[in-house]
Amino acid sequence: MTHAASPGEPSPLRGRRPPQGDAVIDRAFALLDAFTSARRVLSLADLTHLTGMPRSTTLRLARKLVETGALERREDGRYTIGLRLLEIASLAPRGHGLRAVAMPFMEDLFHITRQHVLLAVRDGDEALLVERLSAHDADPVLYRVGGRMPLHSTGVGLVLLAGAPSSVQERILEHLPVGPAGQEVPDAAELRRVLADVRRGGFATLTLTAPWPRTSVAAPLMDPDGMVCGALSVVLPRTDVDHKTMTPAVRTCARAISRELRSAPCADKPAREAR
Missing domain, CATH: 1.10.10.10 (Winged helix-like DNA-binding domain superfamily/Winged helix DNA-binding domain)
Structure with a gap:
């Protein structure tokens, strides 16, 4: 009989129970x-x-x-x-290695915006937040460093999904999850159009209203082979900032990081994630 967790009791790990004989x-x-x-x-x-x-x-x-x-x-x-x-974990090239290259540029972007500056990479069907710079008086943000973010409903996620292999895109499109209360989730056809716009324009802009109004402006980071290896974004209050003026700053910062990745020593370059 499966034990159901009572209120306040830790819930069991879904799908994590090792069968008999596991290594x-x-x-x-x-x-x-x-x-x-x-x-x-x-x-x-x-x-x-x-x-x-x-x-x-x-x-x-x-x-x-x-x-x-x-x-x-x-x-x-x-x-x-x-x-x-x-x-x-500090030895992971797609985590701390990328962070070390990106941090000086993220700090510049942070001083311009005084909001949230996020750095993320794709890990399977999710985005993993590698670094976040946040002002004390900035609006709340939902994700912590080391936390996972959906690909289809975050700024960095859309950039990473647009640059992911077609197999990953199709998997996400076929199984779009239900969004939080008050947040609309695009259907597959709409999301395909959004991803095409991201690839064509080189950036993503996503405005959400729940749990509070905010807009994310994100741009891709490119590895030496010209593949998307990460995403940089600024999360801004929806009503306080002209987000169109922020797009060039985010894209310029992302391009500068990409140039540094191309010139970094081979041992320090983030490895490509092929899943």
Whole structure:
């Protein structure tokens, strides 16, 4: 019988329960995947419930991950993600490597706008936020660094989707999710037209009204092979800024980052994501 989570109880990981005989590495990643931005500290009981693994297996893996630094065990016995994972993640060329190249230009754009400047890459069928610069008095933003964003309904997502392989585009178009309350989701035909406009114009402008009015102006980052390897955007209050005047600044900044990527040493160039 499947255990249904009661209100206030962590919900099980959907599709993450390792079947009998799974490799240790799969079980270890299932345990790490139990942590989210809303679940940063978990007990052994939480981990057992969320992964669906036996308590003895969960305890054994948790102890090993603590030994390696992937997890840290607090004085109260609960677990958090360890700094060793941050150390390893810093070597990812499509994450921190791209961020290192882009950051000086993002700072320039931030000083011009005093709003939100986002840097994202595509990871499968989602966008992954690599960096965000935000002013203290800027409007709220929905996504955190390291968080995932939809491709079809964010500025950076539209740029990344427009530059993605046709197989990815078709997969997204065939399974458009339902948007948040008050937010319209374009149908497949409309989204195809939007993606064509993004490819033709070299930028995306997306205005949303929920949960608050805002507009995202985004432009692609190109790797040395001329492929889209990332996206840069500015998120602005819908009523306070002339967004048309912001498009040239975002595009100019994105082109400057792309030039730096072409001239960067080979070891530092972000690897292409082919999925």
